[in-house]
Amino acid sequence: MMRPLMIAACLALTAAASAAAAQETTQAPAAAPASAAPALKGDPQAGRQLTYTCHGCHGVTGYKNAYPNYHVPKIGGQPAEYLVNALTEYKRGTRKHPTMQAQSQSFSDQDIADIAAFLSSLK
Template identity: 60%
Template sequence: MKRLYLYGLIAVAMCATTAHAEGDKTRGRQLVYTCQGCHGVPGYSNVYPSYHVPHIAGQNEQYIVNALKDYQKGFAAPGTGRRHPTMGAQAESLSDRDIADIAAYLSSLAK
């Protein structure tokens, strides 16, 4: 009995680790709240319909991770990564985990 309980705990721990590595969509959904004003995730209204912003909903997960890390790089050290003051400031406030969760959520959406 005790042994079964232990296996159960290990299984739960392994699940939790996997979920983290893949990014937590539920958490990502909360995090993209601040992105929606500009990027207009479907199901939410776009505050600036005339402002040119690339679509990120349904984008490839790794692409989103790379893009955000590049903006972070360009913000921290101009001349490297992607240079864009607005997105740089956005990306700068995100942790690696935030980025993974955001990418998991956005890539799960329909284009």
Template identity: 50%
Template sequence: MKLRTNFKRTLSALAVTASCAFVGQAHAADSATVGDAKAAVNKVSMCIGCHGIEGYKASFPEVYHVPKIAGQNAEYIVAALKEYASGARSFPTMEAIAKSLSEKDMADLAAYYANLK
């Protein structure tokens, strides 16, 4: 009888541990895509030169009005960066920058710019 009780306790403990591990992994995956605006402070230098200048126009490869992205929706910014990285959107400078970013970098930059007004 005692062996059966210990076996049941061991199985219960394993089940709880496994479920905690699963939930922990899911939470970690979610937090990787949630941006940290403070972490982006050291990453914005590649963006601010174009996106922080009112009325700025890029002249390569063509004259292009560069949008200010302060206050833009974070999900939109991440989606745009992913599209540049994949080639679905085309602009040489943005493609090069987006390809150099991790998903966490993209989320951090998006959180930073979404919180600016």
């Protein structure tokens, strides 16, 4: 049985993903792939504020996995480039995981750079 908070979070993620998908269909296609774009400089303090939802699954502080029977990767201390690539791929849909795709839809490229700067600074 799911807890009410988990159900609300799932509904919010689904709504955000639907809104993002609807917005994508009305916007012009992206001009160039991320690899061709200049790398954004991430702000770790801004990234700290954006990672509040990451803690629920990834348990960033001390890396305590919230799902003992399901492998959730460690993200604290990962290289910033890896984190940027992963979040960008989830956002584009080229990396598949429904929760991560829904989460990443709400992030701008600068948000992703900020998140990566913060998470990569953790040891």
